[in-house]
Amino acid sequence: MLEKISAKKLLVGGGILLTGVxxxxxxxxxxxxxxxxxxxxxxxxLQIKDFHYTxxxxxxxxxxxxxxxxxxxxxxxxxxxxxxxxxxILSNGGSYVxxxxxxxxxxxxxxxxxxxxVVVVSDGGGRFETNSLHYTHNADNGRIHTKDAxxxxxxxxxxxxxxxxxxxxxxxxxxxxxxRATIERGRE
Numbered sequence: 001m002l003e004k005i006s007a008k009k010l011l012v013g014g015g016i017l018l019t020g021v022x023x024x025x026x027x028x029x030x031x032x033x034x035x036x037x038x039x040x041x042x043x044x045x046l047q048i049k050d051f052h053y054t055x056x057x058x059x060x061x062x063x064x065x066x067x068x069x070x071x072x073x074x075x076x077x078x079x080x081x082x083x084x085x086x087x088x089i090l091s092n093g094g095s096y097v098x099x100x101x102x103x104x105x106x107x108x109x110x111x112x113x114x115x116x117x118v119v120v121v122s123d124g125g126g127r128f129e130t131n132s133l134h135y136t137h138n139a140d141n142g143r144i145h146t147k148d149a150x151x152x153x154x155x156x157x158x159x160x161x162x163x164x165x166x167x168x169x170x171x172x173x174x175x176x177x178x179x180r181a182t183i184e185r186g187r188e
Contacts, residue, residue, distance in 0.1 A: 061168070086135075096120055122171075144166040
C-alpha cells in the first residue's frame, strides 16, 4: 500500500535532490574537460583539443601528429591544425620533425601543408626554416617541398636559397635557386 509522505519529508527530499542537481550543474559548468570531443554543426564536423594521431599504415613511414587543436571537415576531406608538430619516422630509423603555426592534412591523399614559422629538424642535426612547407605522399618516395625562401643550418654551415625539395627515400636535399652558403673552416 502507498504510504502518506509528510510535507516535511517531501520538502527535505526535494531540497536534497535540488541541491544535488545544482552541485552537479556547477561542477560540470565550472571547468571544461580536456580532450572532450565537440561536434560542431556548421562548418566543422569534429573539433579536438590536444590532438594526437599516429599513422602506422605504411611499413616504410610512420606519422605522429600533435596539435593544440584539430578540426575535421568531412566534405573537404581535410583536417586543419593549430600549432602543429608532425614527426615522420622512416623504416631505416631516420626522422624529421616539422613544426608550424597552422597545418592541413588532406585525408584522401595523405598530403600535408604546414604554414607559419615552419621549422624542420632532421635526426642528423639539419635544421630548415621557411614560411610554408608541403608534404606530398607517394608510397615509393614521399617528398617535402616549398617554393619559399629556405634557411638550412648545421654546426658550421649556413645555406640559404629559394625553393627546396627533400626526398624521403634518398634523404637528398635540393635547393632550387638563389643559393648562398657560408661554411666555417675548422681550426687547425
